[in-house]
Amino acid sequence: MNQRLKAQQLLVISLLAGMLLIYPVLSIVNTPRLVGGIPALYAYVFCVWVVLIALTAWLMERYYRKASGNENE
Amino acid sequence: MNSGVVIGLSFGYLALLFAVAYLTERRARTARSLVNNPYVYALSLSVYCSAWTYYGSVGGAVTNGMEYLAVYIGPALMAPVFWIVLRKIIRICKVQRITSIADFVSSRYGKSSLPGVMVTVFCLLEAVPYLALQLKAIASSLDTLTRVGSEPGLYPGFILRDTTFYLTLGLAFFVILFGTRRVEATEQHEGMVGAVAFESLVKLVAFLAAGGFVTYGIFNGFGDIFSQAARVPRLEQLFVVREPFGFANWTATIFLSAMAVLLPRQFQVAVVENLNEKHLSKAIWLFPLYLLVINLFVLPVAFGGKLVFGTSPVDADTYVLALPMHFGQHLLALLVYTGGFSAATGMIIVTVIALSTITSTNLVMPLVVKSAWLKRRFADNFVGVLIYSCRVSMVVILLLAYAYFRGVARHYSLLSTGLVAFAAVAQFAPAVLGGIFWKRGSRNGAVAGILAGFVIWLYTLVIPSAAGAGLLPARLTEEGLFGLPWLRPVALFGLETSDYIPHALFWSMFFNVSLYVGFSLFGGQSNLERGQAEIFVDVFRYSKAGENTITGRGTAYMPDIRSLLVQFLGEKRTAQALQSFYLNNASVEVRTQGRADARLVSYAEKLLAGVIGAASARIMVASVSKEEEIRIEEVVDILKESQQWIRLNKEMRRKSAELQRATGELQRANHKLREADAQKDEFLYTVTHEIRTPITSIRAMSEILYDNPGLSETERQHFLDTIIKETERMTRLITQVLDLEKYESGRYQLKTRRQAVDLLLSEAVAAVKQLIKERNIALEVRIFPGIPEIALDHDRMIQVLINLLSNAIKFCDAANGHITVQAVCHGEVVQLTVADNGMGIAAEEQTLIFDKFYQAQQQRRDKPLGSGLGLAISKKIVQMHGGNIWAESAPNQGGQFSHYPAGNTPFAERGPPNSPGGRNLLSVET
Amino acid sequence: MKILIVDDEPNIVMSLEFLLRKHGYEVFIARNGTEAMETIRREKPHIILLDVMMPDVDGYDVCRYVKSMPETSLAKVIFLSARGRETDIRKGYEAGASLYLTKPFSTRVLMEKVKELAVASQAG
Structure with a gap:
């Protein structure tokens, strides 16, 4: 896969997750309610976090299988 | 709990760390490295989770709820971007041999020492309190473990009775042992990395065990804890982000912790200790995963602790430890303590090693090389200065941290000191x-x-x-x-x-x-x-271009550069470094050793930079070379010019593709012609040179004979004999030049006919039989069955074989010569091998020996030599047959030349099989 | 009077050594640039007969080295080289040589020049 494209994809993942984890989005779930027995905010932050890791892993591992040569940009 | 057990455990664990580090270091040298994989790399990055995390997160969660998470969200968000930013930094550091964040800044901004000194000072200012914090965590966990009721436990009393003090000394010993073994700071500390990765595992397991115990042992799972907490208004408040902590704080903390990769310790493990850029591709999701997992139980432990202890004065920072103690789980408490101890010591070890490198290369070294007096004073012992300044700074930093812990640290909570340090490196x-x-x-x-x-x-x-x-x-x-x-x-x-x-x-x-x-x-x-x-x-x-990037063009002499390198690297390492340089730059470098090549000067500077930092290396190299301005600008200009040229070219091509193609072809043809012309010139020049040499001897000896009638008979005989030999040498040379010219010009037509390989071989062997007998060489001819007849020009192929055989005779072992001639067949391809047991051909010479007039290093030293054309001719002949010829050898293990004449089907090139004893091989494939 | 011969061609070395010894000079021999520099450091010869093309360090560099060291900077260098291009010769003189002879040279001329340089060197 194109290295430049991949760098951009990673950057987007990071920025998107960043936006989801700060004000104002965070204020939506900023309530003492429990979701499935867990505080909503806590559950939300961990969910975004898991998705962030999963996306990164998926992207990197897919790349790893596809190409293993050219590592320069 | 018995304090003897706890103290014993602490020192025992420290001993275990020594063992792990030692084992890793030993394995690192045997190529079965334990640390050269992305998992260990990701674990070593997790040194990020210091004791602050381990104990402080729970404390933070009790006071400010979600706040503690921001410190992990930051790096987790940053992790995907590591692949862009960190990979670039790693590459830069490898190419420029940068060893620390201070050196990085100093090197980027003109190799000037001021930025480096500033960064160093600020790193020290930031890190000492942070280190003290870790010592505090160790001390207070010791205290919690050994406290009986309201009796104070092992909390520091008199310094010599303070366990933390001795643990600090133990750590100092560890970092000196595994942090300063080698002078070159660019060399990785595999032992240290192994120990730190191990510690990351221990703290993860311990924290998960504690969290699991609290969540499922004391309570009934997450839901139970949270629903109980929801009924306590003081705790329910912590479910949300509230002022005074607020979103501003949340965002600021995320930002600060995202920059934490610039912490000296993170820079050390992430950049300096990185063994392979590729490890990043796994680490950028493994590292955030680690952070996530270690944080899963923080909130449950915090709420659990608050629910259990209520208003009793148990410090929330110690809940992880206090809860198992409270429920009588002493073994678990010891495991948790070990985890916390791991978190603290891991951070201390890496930080101290990073700081000592920074201090010695960016503070001490610039002082030494800038002061003429100091430079003279330590001229013979730079290596000593380096190692000792490194060791001394390790001890000083640790003692400062200890003093800070004893004097000041009790005034601060775990969390604030950490964030203040983060804010410092964010600068x-x-x-x-x-x-x-x-x-x-x-x-x-x-x-x-x-x-x-x-x-x-x-x-x-x-x-x-x-x-x-x-x-x-x-x-x-x-x-x-x-x-x-x-x-x-x-x-x-x-x-x-x-x-x-x-x-x-x-x-x-x-x-x-x-x-x-x-x-x-x-x-x-x-x-x-x-x-x-x-x-x-x-x-x-x-x-x-690897090491080839020229960063300056200095005129320096090889002996000066060499002695400079020896001063800092020692004789052995210098020899290795130079050898590897010549290996990588083989074709160009061999001849110009006298005045050091610009690339070599630049390489030497980078080597030194790995030891003493970029700024100091610059000064040292400048002191032995005459810089002619900085020439990188020229390099850049050339680069830019060529880029502009390419742009222009593209435009032109768009405008008139046809014309361009024609021009291109003309240019190529012209280029080819000029190249051929230059090659011919060079060839003629070399031929003249080769002919002048024997003529010189002949003339000199003739003049001696003429001018000295009184020479003794033996002397006369000797001179005359030499004259004849030199004349023969000249004749041979001329014949071969003419031969080669004939093949190269294409005027020679191969006269091929099919014939049996065994006959060919025995004919060639027969021609050199006499020589072999004279030299007492053992000859072994092995012809594998089933080799087809092949089409070849009999006389030419005999010429090739005789040439290979006489080389083998010339270079095989003088006392116990042994030559193997072998024919094997791989499908359609026939491979002939001539192997000897001489000193072999160095890897970098194995292709060069087929060049015209090239003579292997060893051969040049031991006359008599051939014309330097034999192998070039052989190669040409084999190529005319559509085959391939090559050499294989392990130096000092004999040389082997092999050879693949072939049938009339097209032949794939393939590696020759292992020859008897795996020696030297020159192969021909037709 | 110490003379150093630097050449990787044994037969040339042999003839020059024979002639120089016969004229009563003290002769040293080096087969390559590295050896040459070692011998120069150790013996500080007065005259150096120097080949240009050597496997390791080239003759120009050896010559510059001689001229750069204070204790040998007065030594006279004669280049004996098969390289006869004008640029080669100029490079030789620029490196500080007293004489550049192209191979094949006449040993008679060489001996004359050595004698002159020896006298000059003793006088200076």
Whole structure:
């Protein structure tokens, strides 16, 4: 896969997750309610976090299988 | 709990660390490295989770709820971007042999020592309290474990009876042992990395065990804890982000922790200790995963602790430990203690090693090389100065941290000191990030930005927290400096925010970035700065050339450069380094050793930079070479010119593709012609040279014979004999030149006919039989069955075989010569091998020996020699047969030449099979 | 009077050594640039007969080395080289040589020049 494209994809993942984890989005779930027995905010932050890791892993591992040569940009 | 057990466990664990480090280091040298994989790399990154995390997170969660998570969200968000930013930094550091964050800044901004010194000082200022924090965590966990009722436990009393003091000494011993073994700071500390990765595992397992116990042992799972907590208003408040902590603080903390990769310890494990860039691709998701997992149970433990202990005065920072103790789980408590001890010691070990490198290369070395007196004083023992300054700074840093812990640390909570340290290193961010993405970023900008950022950091963070702890008069924060309200450290210029951190972050970054950008945009750069900027920003383009990037053009002599290297690297390492340089630059370098090649000078500078830092290396190299201005600019100009040329070219091509193609063809043809012409010139020149040499001997000896009638008979005989030999040498040379010319010009037509390989071989062997007998060489001919007849030019192929055989005779072992001639068949391809047991052909010479007039190094030293054309002719002949000829050898293990004449089907090139004893091989494939 | 011969061609070395010894000079021999520099450091010869093309360090560098060291800077260097291009010769003189002879040279001329340089060197 194109290295430049991949760098951009990673950057987007990071920025998107960043936006989801700060004000104002965070204020939506900023309530003492429990979701499935867990505080909503806590559950939300961990969910975004898991998705962030999963996306990164998926992207990197897919790349790893596809190409293993050219590592320069 | 019995304090003897706890103390024994602490020192036992320390001993285990030594064992792990030792084992890793031993394995690292045997190529079955334990640390050369992405998993260990990710674990070593997790040194990020210090004791602050381990104990402090729970404390933080009890006071401010979600706040503690921000510190992990930051790096987790940053992790995908590591692949862009960190990979670039790693590449730069490998190419430029940079060993620390201070060296990085110094090298990027014109190899100037001032930025490096600044970064060093600030790192020390930031790190000592942070280290003290870890010692505090160890001390208070010891205290919690050994406390009986209200009786105080092992909390520090008199210094010599303080367990923490001895543990500090133990750690000092560890870092000296595994941190300063080698002089070159660029060399990785595999032992240390192994130990740290091991510690990351231990702390993860221990924390998960504690969290699991609290969540499922004491309570009934997550739901139970949270629903119980929801019924306590004081705890329910913690479910949400609230003022005074607030979103501003949350965002600021995320930002600060995202920059934490610039912490000296993170830089050390992430960049300096990185063994392979590829490890990043797994680490960028493994590292956030680690952070996530270790944080899963923080909130449950915090709420659980609060629910269990209620209002009793148990410090929330110790809940992880106190809960198992409270429920009588002593073994679990010991495991948890070990985990916390791991977190603290891991951080201490890496930080101290990183700081000592920074101090010795960016503080001590610039002093030594800049002061003429110090330089003279230590001239014979730079290596000693380096190692000792490194060791001394390790001990000093650890003792300072211990003193700080004893004197000051009790006034601060775990969390605040950590964030203050983060805010300090965040000040390097503009200079570092600007440095790798923005070529205009200048030294003055970096210096001004960092300095301003630090002044503000000191004023708005350190002063208020010191005042808050009662170490400074509170008047200062309440009324402002000189009683000026707009200078109040917590509300600078009247900016009121909810907390110190966002306030300090905003102002420090505002001034830092503005000054950095402002000075860079409105000021200039020196040539060296511009060159370094080019290399840093475009590292992926330049580093393709590997070590070859020329960063300067100095005139220096080999002996000077060599002795400089020996001073810092020692004789052995210098020899290895030079050898590897010549190996990588084989074809060009061999001849120009006398005056050091510009590439070599630049390579030497980089080697030195790995030992003493970029700025000092620059000074040392400049002291032995005459710099002719900085030439990187030229390199850059050439590069830019060629880029412009390519653009122009593209346009032209668009305008008239046809014309362009024609021009291109003409150009190519012209180029080819000129190249051929130059080659011919060079060839003629070499031939003349080769002929002049024997003529010189002949003339000299003839003149001697003529002018000295009184020579003895033996002398006369000797001279005459030599004259005849030299004449023969000349004749041979001329014949071969003519031969080669005939083959190369294509005038020679092969006269092929099919014939049996065994006959061919025995004919060739018969021709040299006499010589073999004279030299008492054992000859073995092995012809494998089933070899087909092949079409070849009999006379020419015999010529090739005889040439290979006479080389084998010439170079096989003098006393116990052994030559093997072998024919094997792989499908359609026939391979002939001539192997000897001589000293072999060095790997870098195995292709060169087929060049015209090339003579292997060894051969040049031991006359008599051939014309230097035999193998070139053989190669030409084999090529005319459509085959391939090559050499294989392990030096000092004999040489083997092999050979593949073939049938009339097309032949695939393939590696020759292992020959008897795996010796030297020169192969021909037709 | 110490004379150093630097050449990797044994037969040339042999003839020059024979002639120089016969004229009563003290002769040293080096087969390559590295050896040459070692011998120069150790023996500080007065005259050096120097080949240009050698496997390791080239003759020009050896010559510059001689001229750069204070204790040998007065030594006279004669280049004996098969390289006869004008640029080669100029490079030789620029490196500080007293004479550049192209191979094949006449040993008679060489001996004359050596004698002259020896006298000059003793006088200076």
